[in-house]
Amino acid sequence: MAEKSKLKIDFRTYMMIVALVSIWIIFSFTTGGSFLSARNISNLFRQSVFTSVLAIGMVLVIIMGHIDLSVGSLVGLAGGVIAILDVWQGMNPVFSIGLTLLLGLILGLWNGWWVAYQKVPSFIVTLGGLLIFRGVLVGITRGTTIGPMSDIFYYLGKGYLADTTGVIFAVLAGLAVIFVQWKSRQDKLKYDFDVLPLKLEIAKISLSVILLVVFILVLNSYRGIPVPLMILTIFLAIFSFITSKTVFGRHIYAIGGNADAAKLSGIDLKKITLVVFMINGLMASIGGILLTSRLNAASVAAGDGAELDAIAACVIGGASLAGGIGKVGGAVVGAIVMASLDNGMSLMNVQNFWQSIIKGLILILAVWVDMYTKNKNAAA
CATH class of the missing domain: 1.10.3470 (ABC transporter involved in vitamin B12 uptake, BtuC)
Structure with missing residues (x-):
């Protein structure tokens, strides 16, 4: 239960x-x-x-x-x-x-x-x-x-922010994502709350960081991160x-x-x-x-x-x-x-x-x- x-x-x-x-995928095909x-x-x-x-x-x-x-x-x-x-x-x-x-x-x-x-x-x-x-x-x-x-x-x-600034931001944001999600897991364990299995948790954090890095690279490939x-x-x-x-x-x-x-x-x-x-x-x-x-x-x-x-x-x-x-x-x-x-x-x-x-x-x-x-x- x-x-x-x-x-x-x-x-x-x-x-x-x-x-x-789903909306992005649909519009990608239709455009x-x-x-x-x-x-x-x-x-x-x-x-x-x-x-x-x-x-x-x-x-x-x-x-x-x-x-x-x-x-x-x-x-x-x-x-x-x-x-x-x-x-x-x-x-x-x-x-x-x-x-x-x-x-x-x-x-x-x-x-x-x-x-x-x-x-x-x-x-x-x-x-x-x-x-x-x-x-x-x-x-x-x-x-x-x-x-x-x-x-x-x-x-x-x-x-737009310079490409170098975007890369620095991506690194800092990635570290922040890892810290926040891992600390959230530890807090839940401390109070005996339900958490994902360790392998799924690591996969979840890794996917979040990868998507963030890809997003920053996409923005940098145009003109950089919009201010x-x-x-x-x-x-x-x-x-x-x-x-x-x-x-x-x-x-x-x-x-x-x-x-x-x-x-x-x-x-x-x-x-x-x-x-x-x-x-x-x-x-x-x-x-x-x-x-x-x-x-x-x-x-x-x-x-x-x-x-x-x-x-x-x-x-x-x-x-x-x-x-x-x-x-x-x-x-x-x-x-x-x-x-x-x-x-x-x-x-x-x-x-x-x-x-x-x-x-x-x-x-x-x-x-x-x-x-x-x-x-x-x-x-x-």
């Missing part, structure tokens, strides 16, 4: 990765191999960074049992502010980035205060934020497109650690799983909720900086609908809108799945309306599979 339970956990953990690989070219893989991951960054913040909100509909407008506002500071005011890029990140924290604090301390439903608060932030954006930019940005922003949005992808990797590592290894992360899951029980156990629901919305605001402002840097300009339409993409990425990646379930890594995989669909269908010259229909159907299918799996596990 224990072995059967372990297989279920493995299925849910790797289902999205299997789905992603004559161009989908898996080094150039397209590089573009694909660079394009996925924006939604991935938003999904990292959004998944924390969803795990806690809330929702944030304002991140798209916050992205646009952050992009507008940094463009104004850079282009119109000529401010030092370091200061302009710092002020924009501070803006994200403050607006996240605004949302969190209403939700945590005034008990207004997050749907209503963030729907209001969607309208307010977009209105402020139009007002401060006078409805105009602002650009071009300074060189440093071009590097943030479209730059935005490097930034995303750093945030992925940070928030994966926070959610899985810290008391704060466990509190987020506890609140999403059962808020009343979490409160009775001594968890400060208001404080945790406020901080999570602040983090989400920070990630949205980072997304706005990266998007403006990639487009080399800010516009009133920037980030429009991005909140829906972020929510979809979290759900496709395994997060439950009921709260208590979800992973940062899963949200990023969900964002890559969505970017792969956009990229592959564009290479196939699929019309835009069909792209929307297909992505919508896949979102519904992902939720259905998740619910079916939960119900089946509960019945067993």
Whole structure:
């Protein structure tokens, strides 16, 4: 029975990765191999960074049992502010980035205060934020497109790391993968949890390292590792650690799983909720900086609908809108799945309306599979 339970956990953990690989194989055949070219893989991951960054913040909100509909407008506002500071005011890029990140924290604090301390439903608060932030954006930019940005922003949005740097990163990342997976195995053994047989564990770690090395070599064969992808990797590592290894992360899951029980156990629901919305605001402002840097300009339409993409990425990646379930890594995989669909269908010259229909159907299918799996596990 224990072995059967372990297989279920493995299925849910790797289902999205299997789905992603399947999508890549299908598009490779339908595009004559161009989908898996080094150039397209590089573009694909660079394009996925924006939604991935938003999904990292959004998944924390969803795990806690809330929702944030304002991140798209916050992205646009952050992009507008940094463009104004850079282009119109000529401010030092370091200061302009710092002020924009501070803006994200403050607006996240605004949302969190209403939700945590005034008990207004997050749907209503963030729907209001969607309208307010977009209105402020139009007002401060006078409805105009602002650009071009300074060189440093071009590097943030479209730059690449040198090949040597990519190799060093591959070595360090490979060592990190080995350390993390092996330490996880030792921790499980320490508390008498089920683990894979040693040979399978070594094979799993070896495969992870090989795939990582191949991925870096593919990127280096084009122009190197995209700078935005490097930034995303750093945030992925940070928030994966926070959610899985810290008391704060466990509190987020506890609140999403059962808020009343979490409160009775001594968890400060208001404080945790406020901080999570602040983090989400920070990630949205980072997304706005990266998007403006990639487009080399800010516009009133920037980030429009991005909140829906972020929510979809979290759900496709395994997060439950009921709260208590979800992973940062899963949200990023969900964002890559969505970017792969956009990229592959564009290479196939699929019309835009069909792209929307297909992505919508896949979102519904992902939720259905998740619910079916939960119900089946509960019945067993």
